[in-house]
Amino acid sequence: MSDYPLLNVFWTTFVFFLWILWFFLLFRIITDIFRSDDMNGWAKAAWIVFVIILPFLGVLVYVIARGKSMTQRDVERSRQSEAAFRAYVRDAAQTETSGPSGPADQLAQLATLHAQGVLNDEEFQRAKDKLLV
Template identity: 65%
Template sequence: MDTNMLAVDYPMLNIFWTMLELFLWILWFFLLFKIITDIFRSHDLGGWGKAGWLVLVILLPLIGVLVYLIARGRGMSERDIAQVRQSEAAFKAYVRDAAADTPEGRPGSHVDDLARLADLKANGSISEEEYQKAKDKLLA
């Protein structure tokens, strides 16, 4: 078999179209899984509503996904933002709890004082300059 014959059988444009089709399939599955996780994460849908959306998305994927995005697309981003905020708050609480205890088990007063200072600065009760001065005093 001639090696030049193989190159002619699958021209460059066909390679491009194959790569585009593969990319679109991957994009489609990503969107489908994103919608399925959003269906289960949504607290405003009941069990039958979740089941209905899931059946629609699985049995009629193209129409189901488009209808879901039109009907509940704005809510998807709001639920994503709420989940990120909840995760960040849980992480901050974990870090604060972990840092508040010293190895001997006594509460760390510096950590609490720094947290209070950061809250005062965030509320606008103290300026950046006052915050830096108070922080330097605590850490000294």
């Protein structure tokens, strides 16, 4: 048997979980401080010093004082990221539908047409030779 009771295992796991949660919150707040556009450099430096010197109190005060704006910045950043992704997908789809862009794409399209029976062997060979020259 072990000398470490089951209740101690649960307690250790709980404390470890809280420790990981604390570091996650601390890094999240430090990241938010650096990403915040509404603070100048001195305000950012003051918050960083406060969070590092008195971490528990600093994080608690930061969440109370700037928690709502922290959420608003996250929502705005998510909207911008989604808009950028949608623009990228739209551009990629337009490029895709505008036709084959390179020789490899054109050869693949020719092979598809040949496999579908649209082009016979002679037409396929002529078009392929014309592409490769």
